Amino acid sequence: MIRYTIGRLTSLCLSLLVASMVIFAVVEVVPGDPAAYMLGVNARPDTVAALRTELGLDVSKPERYLAWTTGMLSGDFGQSYTYRTPVSQMILDRVWVSVPLALFALTLTILIAFPAGIYAASRRGRAGDMTVMGATQFGVAVPNFWFAMILVLIFAIKLRWFSAGGFPGWENGLFTGLKALLLPAIALALPQAAILARVMRSSLLDMLNEDFIRTARAKGLNRRQALWRHAVRNALIPVLTIIGLQFSFLLAGGIVIEQVFFLPGLGRLIFQAISSRDLIVVESVVMLLVFLVIVVNFAVDLAYALVDPRLRTRS
Amino acid sequence: MSLLSIQDLTLSIGTYPILHDVSLTVAPGEIVAITGESGSGKSMTAFATMGLLPARATTTGRILLEGTDLLALSEAEMCKVRGRQIGMVFQEPMTALNPVQTIGAQVAETIRIHEGVSKDDALAQARAMLNRVGLPEDRFPLGRYPHELSGGQRQRVVIAMAIALRPKLLIADEPTTALDVTTQAHILDLLKDLTQEFGMGLLMITHDLAVVADMADRIVVMQHGRVVETGKTADLFRAMQHPYTKALFAASAHKVTLPVAPPPQALLEVKNVVRSYRQPRKGVFGPRPEMQAVRNVSFTLNRGERLGLVGESGCGKSTLTRAILGLEPVQSGSITLGGAPVWTDSRANLDVRRQMQVVFQDPYGSFNPRHRVRRLITEPFHLLSDPPTGEARTQKIAQALTDVGLTPADADKYIHEFSGGQRQRIAIARALINDPALIVFDEAVSALDVSVRAQVLDLLAELCRKRPLSYLFISHDLSVVRTITDRVMVMQAGEIVEQGPTEQVFSDPQHPYTRTLLAAAPQLPDMKKNADAS
Known part of the structure; x- marks a missing residue:
């Protein structure tokens, strides 16, 4: 297990290193002069030159890469050109919305998908299975912003239980924060839950056909016991893969939902930064997202090893 | 009174009949072998006894275990019988165990679901059972996982699970078919010893007459879902009555005569x-x-x-x-x-x-199911710089199929339309079509089943001639x-x-x-x- 963890950690660090190089190359090197690009076509040469100095573009590229990465390691992401504030502060504000939102949505996804998938698998071909499969088909087909609008119409406008958008901040209490994130989290979670439930169901059905389920039944376990004690944990292995992918999507892909609910999240930040050509912000946010995704994949790898003892001995 | 008495068991799945009037008995301490080829219904008889039949199966007749009709029991009652009164060992030890649970937990589970004992007590009993089946504590602690064991060792774990509560009847479905001969001998010895020691009845299902001859007190021969012959092992081998039994025996001992090899x-x-x-490295930096x-x-x-x-x-x-x-x-x-x-x-x-050409074990898995036989057996042609075309190609295909005992018309069929033996003939035709060295x-x-195996061996001898x-x-x-x-x-x-x-x-x-x-x-x-x- 220790060797497996060390192996995964090494791969994590290498991925981060490669990702930082790619991002740096794409954003800073490829399109030519970032300063000219940020200022637009009509900028005066002396303004461009001033910006170049300000951004530290007058030193060599390797030196800039080194300054950028070491800066990030010590928490210094540079200054936003458009907002004239430290990027780290902007990111920090947004991270406290996006990460809780993604985690919240993921929790809901799992809470909906696991019971639905297990229920459908245990009633294969019967009415319960058909109902779940029909519902998940619908969930997969409908985009999440449509769910978002319906939720707003019902719970914010009609029933007035929730506000239709905005985020009051965590300083007003955990409950207030979670309440503000509930509708967006549900809207994000529903399509993901539909996908995950289908994966869970088919993975479980595969497991129920395995020989060891027959062995379990021969020991005297009833169907239900065989399913819960022997099939579910084995079925988790493919499900974990999907959960890892879904978290990445929920983190960065929440932009449409953030727009619908006026949430100050990372998705909106990067969207605004791209529109205003604020390359410093773009580069830092992308790097942060990459970091989070890689860390999540690392967590998924560790979860695999917890579920499957065969991975612990193999390297 | 016999321990197990199956009386006129008839079984169909949907409208498809599987078993017809199967009757047999097993006495305590007796080893009864059911033998026959694939599709004879021998495994289905075992699963009917376990009450583990497919959903659409319907049965008539009676399966009496010490006088209780198992077919009349509810599913909940049957769960109490399985593992407690009847244990079962399966063919595939590699997949019969849950890969994510320790062997100790899996053996202890049989004990825990039937007896209201604590986890520690169940594990202690599991330990004793594993010792009994030849997995001593120093080399096989309870925390081992199935993937750390060999096939024979896994089969011992499955046996320990099946006999943990000393059931009255043990059903073994091809318990050694997937194992090597030396491992097979050890497992068969173990099963024999356990039967005597516990006074269990053992109902063993096997296609291998030689295994049966060494082991069983009585033999039941099945064909197409019917019992065609039954008797004490020695008597049956001495005086076989039914033509199918004779054919099965002859096919098992089938010998071919090869032509003399050239100098x-x-x-x-x-x-x-x-x-x-x-x-893989043992340490992080080791060689x-x-x-x-x-x-x-x-x-x-x-x-x-x-x-x-x-x-x-x-x-x-x-x-x-x-x-x-x-x-x-x-x-x-x-x-x-x-x-x-x-x-x-x-x-x-x-x-x-x-x-060089090769013929593999799995007659189905080695063919692409979406291609016709014509295409399947001409696959080796792509190795030739000048493969035959048109009439010459058709001739070659017809010749290859005729050589292996099929007809040229079979070229247009798909692989699922053939039996296992025919598929292996097609594999041989594919290997022969280029006249490889x-x-x-x-x-x-x-x-392959023994009778089919005998035919394929005959075919090989004939090709050699x-x-x-x-x-x-x-x-x-x-x-x-x-x-x-x-x-x-x-x-x-x-x-x-x-x-x-x-x-x-x-x-x-x-x-x-x-x-x-x-x-x-x-x-x-x-x-x-x-x-x-x-």
């Missing part, structure tokens, strides 16, 4: 071949240890010679085969076919490779190798420990390992001797 002229030459694999799968193997296969290769799983047979076929490079040594190397300059030599049969008859066929026949089944090869090699732990004329090696084995193998292989009783004795 030796080397075709395949294997010299000092070493194939090793690098294993990667090497595992030698094939160690310094040398042999020659002559033109027109039928050479056998026997050995147990993991002995290096498959690795050697892949090297011969040029699918993998070797670390040292040389392999040449007709003087040309199989592998040149880190690349497989295609000129040589096209002169060498054919490799890799466990080619191991998955028609044309000079040189082949390497790899099998774990010693009786098949004995009849279908001129010379045989015995492989153990990557080395060829003995080779020589087949009859000589089998009748007078020199190496201790060969002797062990031959002693472990279950033997059919000699009909003549039995007849003389009576």
